[in-house]
Structure formats: C-alpha cells, structure tokens
Amino acid sequence: MTITIEELRSIEPGLRWEPCQREVTEEFLRRKALAGEADEEALHTVAYEAHRILGRCVPPMEPAGSGTGLVVGYVQSGKTLSFTTLTALARDNGYGLVILIAGTIDNLKSQSQERLKQDLGVSPDNPGQPWVLIDNPARDNSEFEALRGLLQRWRSPALSPRKKKTILVTVLKQHQRLANLVECLSALSAILQGIPCLVIDDEADQASLNNFAAKNQKTRQNALSANYREVLNLKAVLPHHTYLQYTATPQAPLLIGLTDILSPDFAETLTPGRGYTGGQTLFQPGAPYAKVIPDAEAVATAASHPAAPPSLVSALKVYLLGACAHALAEQNSNRSMMVHPSQQTAPHTQYIAWLTQLIGEWRSRLPVRALRDALMAEFTDAHVDLQRTVGEALPSLSDLFTKMDEVLHIVRVREVNSTGKGAAAIRWGDNEYWILVGGQKLDRGYTVKGLTVTYMPRPLGVGNADNIQQRARFYGYKASYLGYCRVYVRQDVKTAFEGYVEHESFIRSELESSRGQPLKEWRRRFILADRLQPTRRSVMGIKLDEVTTAEWLFPGAAHVGKPAVAHNRIVFDRFLQHLRTRYVELAAHEVDPERYLDKRANSSRNKLFEAVSVADVCAHLIDEMQFGTVEDATERMAISVALGRLLAGAPDATCDVFLVGDMVEQGRSLTKRGTINQVFSGKSPNTSDRANLKYCGDRELRSDNRVTVHLRKFHFLISKVPPQSGDASSDVPWFAIHLPDELKRRILLQAAA
Structure with missing residues (x-):
C-alpha cells in the first residue's frame, strides 16, 4: 500500500511536489486493512489519490501561499475515507492544521466528525497520538486556549516534530460558527505564520458559495451570502493553506465566476472501490432495480x-x-x-x-x-x-x-x-x-x-441536477446484497436519474482529461437531459449557451473575408487527400440509386466515402476547422462533444462522408447578418411524386443509423458581378453533420467572453 516516489513521478502532468508516506499514513492504512473496511488494492488506490491531491496543494516547504482544489467522488462512494487518508498524509508531511467544514446541521457534522475520529484513532485519553481535536472553537470557550497552545508548539524550536501535534478543527458550516473560528485564528495570526494548513470543505457545493453571484452580475453589486463571506474570511486569515472542495456534485463550484476566490485551480477525481453500486447499475436501460410510482x-x-x-x-x-x-x-x-x-x-x-x-x-x-x-x-x-x-x-x-x-x-x-x-x-x-x-x-x-x-414519491422539483443526484442515498457499497435493492420513484425522476448517468460520466471524463492543467482555462461544457439545469442559478457566474445536437448541424456564417476561410481551405484539402488515400471514392447515386436519387443532366454528381472513421473526421476536420463567429464556434464544440461521446462508447464508430456536387462551387446569397441563405439544395422538381423526381435533395444524403458528413464549397453572390476564382467570396469550404436520433444530446457550453 506504500506509494513510491516512482509512482508519483510518473504522474502526467507532474505534481507541484511529492508527498512522502510515513508512519502515520502507514499505520492508518494498516488499521483499515485489519478492520476489513477495504482490501489492499482499494487502499492503495485511496492512498495514491490522496498523494495526487496533496501534491497539487501548496507545498508545505513554501513559506506562504494559497490555493483552491476540487475533489470529485460519487454519492456514497467513500469521500470521507479519502479526506481522512489525506489528513494522515498531511500529518506525515508537516501540516500543522487541518480544518474540516462539515455539515450544515449538527447531526451531519457529528457524523463526519465521528468518522474522522474513528478513522484517525483520535482519543481523549492518548497523549502519545499525533492529533488533537478542536470542535467549534470560539474566543469565549476553552477550545480557543487549547488552539493557542497547540499552535505555539509548532512555533517552538525546542520541540521535536513528534511533539508538535496536528490540530484537527471541526466546524459546522454555519456563518456564526465559521465567524467564531475566523475570530480565533485572527487573534492567533502571528502564530499561524509558516504553519501549513488544509481546509477540507465537505459537500462544498452546498452552502459555501455565494448565493448572490447571479444577482450581482445584473445589479453590479457585491453582495455576499453569510457562509460565503466567512469562508472568504477564513481563507484570508490563513497565510499558508489549500482549500479543498469535496463533493459528488461539482456543477456549482465549476460554474461560479472564474474570478471568484472559490473557483478551483485544479480538480481531481476519486475512484470508487469494488462493490460500489451507482447510477450506472441502478438506472441502466432495462435494469430491474428502478420502479415507477x-x-x-x-x-x-x-x-x-x-x-x-x-x-x-x-x-x-x-x-x-x-x-x-x-x-x-x-x-x-x-x-x-x-x-x-x-x-x-x-x-x-x-x-x-x-x-x-x-x-x-x-x-x-x-x-x-x-x-x-x-x-x-x-x-x-x-x-x-x-x-x-x-x-x-x-x-x-x-x-x-x-x-x-x-x-x-x-x-x-x-x-x-x-x-x-x-x-x-x-x-x-x-x-x-x-x-x-x-x-x-x-x-x-x-x-x-x-x-x-x-x-x-417526491417530485422532480425545480430540476437542479446536483440536488436530484444528492437524493441518491440508495447508492453505495451494495454489491453483496444488490439483488435485494429497489428504488421506487416517479417517472420523471427516474428519467432524470437515467440522464444523470451520462452527465456525471461526461463531467468526470472532462476533469480527468484536464488533470494537472489550470482549471480556469477549461471551457465548461456539459451534457444534460431536458428539463434539468446543472445547479441553482443563484450561484452561477458563468453564462451557458445551449445547443441540441439533433438532425443537421452546420456553421451558419460565411466568414467572407476572414482568415478562417484560407485556413479551412487547407484543412479541407488535407482531409480530402486523407480520404482518398484511405477510403474508396464512389458515386453516391450508384451506391443506392433509389435513396440517393440523382438524374440531373447538368450538375456535378455527389461522391461518397463509406465507413469513414469518426475519429478521423474529428481529428482531421472538426478539430482543425476555424470559425469567424462565436455562434459557429459554439456549434462546432457541441458537435465535438456529441462525437466524443459516440467514440467513448464505440471507438471504432464509422460515418459516411459525401462530397456534395463533387466539391464544385455552388452559388448562394447571404442575409444581412452574413449568414447563408438556403444552405441545402432541395428536391428537383419540388414534388412528392417520386416517379417525377430528378434529384432527392441534399438533406436526403444521409444514413439513418450512423453519422453523416457533407463537404462542399460555396461562392457567395455579394454583388451583381459573379466572383472570380481567388476572391474572398469564392472557394469557401463548408460542412454539415447529421446525427442519428440516438446521438441527440442537449449540450450546455460556457459562453465565449
């Protein structure tokens, strides 16, 4: 269960520093193993992830600094074990103070506090233990004097590190209790210098954020909700600390304003142990565990x-x-x-x-x-x-x-x-x-x-996804008795839980792909079912745009005269060369004469590449394209998300690629806003009588059960004089993508600044 330096140095991107696992963590893990709470493999994972989290925090050897991290687990999956392991590791690496903000009501705080004491072996009768627990300190109670004395120990050069006990402070997530703690620490500010501290905010998305954030954006005020104000004060009074937001529902911390002090700098995800039962089991399609009331x-x-x-x-x-x-x-x-x-x-x-x-x-x-x-x-x-x-x-x-x-x-x-x-x-x-x-x-x-x-039987309510997920007390380590488990809910609630499974999986994959990178640089994006919002609007400081990936998606603007056109010509040429070297180019009307009907005499025929790798399309076309408008860039990101989800489940997925009109330029007019009039050519003639039809229409060039891509080129009639080759309004690359019904997704994207 010991985590080696080699393991830590293999993490990419690298950690800020490399925590060392010593006797406190070793003893902690040994007791957990003997108690049968987890096997050695699971405890190794817990310890490894604790090292990774601590290694992203402000290094204890630095004289001062502050940071904010987000730690994301699953509901009822063992977040408490993670932060108790983290606390043991912090002790081994010289952290003198660990503050646990736990529970908005006393029984939840007591539940977390008792678990902390039990896991770490905190006893009021063992003077040799490395811990002292301070509960809800205030200037007028004995806990304040105990806190003063324990912090003074850390400042004394006469004491060995073993005699300097790590102080565990537990505090209710309530503004007055937090204010009392801030008052105590402010009075001891001189002693706090140089003492590394961790602040662990359990269920950090619940009551620590600013409930006036959205209103402040509209009114240009700076109102602060009570708990949020005191959390900021707590961070301000600690000269050396990292504030860690632990939660299973990270939507709110991810959607507060990027300049907010509580906006996380980094994120880490937790791996549940074997035997965990969550939404992927209970709410998978056709699962027998979820029943409708x-x-x-x-x-x-x-x-x-x-x-x-x-x-x-x-x-x-x-x-x-x-x-x-x-x-x-x-x-x-x-x-x-x-x-x-x-x-x-x-x-x-x-x-x-x-x-x-x-x-x-x-x-x-x-x-x-x-x-x-x-x-x-x-x-x-x-x-x-x-x-x-x-x-x-x-x-x-x-x-x-x-x-x-x-x-x-x-x-x-x-x-x-x-x-x-x-x-x-x-x-x-x-x-x-x-x-x-x-x-x-x-x-x-x-x-x-x-x-x-x-x-x-509780109703869906306002439809905040994080609140709904937090009702899932029925998740947890139930594999040994899963057959006896049932969840009875309303149909709309069942649908919400089913949709949340993909939503949660997508968030975690996004955070994992951004691991070690500044989280503020990650453009927020979510997949979310209809009728749901990611979190309560009051705390949101990031505006989200919404795109539904259904039927045809395509850029609407022509980008005439913009650098994107020249860049996209190169992208198209390279992609066409890639297609022609790897796939067979066919005449579409010969592949399926009935479906891709084309009896026109004077028009260039459509070409078709079948079974093209979707991964190739993403890598060589979608990801390389540039757009001159925010709307089109947003649409491209939505397409990337939808195709990314397809590839996550089916890495070898394929699509059909049509060269509309064999890439011969087609003329189009523009609206006053610069968008393309009538992108798709319709049926010819416009009749419902198939026998008299000469052309099926561009929209019929698609597959019902897999992705379809259209590539074509336009020239735009922006004056009465037809454009010449090389003009800014000619040779404009353009694409469209058709997604089958099973890939329909509602995607929320962080709006461009």
Missing part, C-alpha cells in the same frame, strides 16, 4: 387513499422479504428501507401511519394458519420480483416466511427530521431493521445503513 399514488393523501398506495405496499413487501433473508442468514448488520415523500414534514405522519398499519395488520394475521397462508400468497409477486435479481440464492417464499414474525416484531418505523423526535440520532446498534421516513434530512450527506429499498 404512478403519479396518482405519488401524491396520495389520507383523503385519496385511506389505505396505503399499492406501490408503497409492494415496496414494503420487497423490503420485508429481504429482511427475512437477512434474518435467515443470521447476519449481524442492518437492513433498512427509506421513505422520502417530501421536504415538508406533514406528509411524513401519513406515511408512518400507513406503514405501521400494514405492519400491525400483517403481524396480527401470522398466528392464524389460514390468515398466514393467505398473507404469504399476497407476497408472491414480491418474491417473483426478487428472484429476477437474487436468483437461486433467494430462499423459497415459505422459508422466508419462517422469519416474517420475527422481522415484523423487530422492525422499527422512525421519522427522521431536524426537529422534535425525528431529530434524535439513529442508534443503529439497537436494532437490525429500520424504516426511516423523512425529508430534507435524508438528502445530502446522510447515510442509511444497509439500505435496500427506497420509496421516494
């Missing part, structure tokens, strides 16, 4: 449904059979169901009533043989459903029912909210089987142990 049942109330909605009953049956299988196997772990009907607390009471009524009724029927047999028959559909995914390992329905009485007596239905009884922490060790009913608290950052069945 009918709209009428999704809005069910006591008035409309005196009894529980049928889909909720089905979900509960599947969950209980899974719990029975767990009981039969005598496993010492949890199996849970999550019901997430609304952010509002009022509907939770109704769902709790439905669930408890069902559980009570079924429990009462079990002692009576005839009623028990009838009840077991009612579970047949659920058993059949589980057989599809569990297979032969699923016990028979009669065997499962031997544990039903036990499970129904043990299972607890609990409300989980931020107030009242629902605010109490779940004591997971008290009980094996839980059904949790809640709202916002079951969103981002909350971990439901042993979650198998999720019932979420």
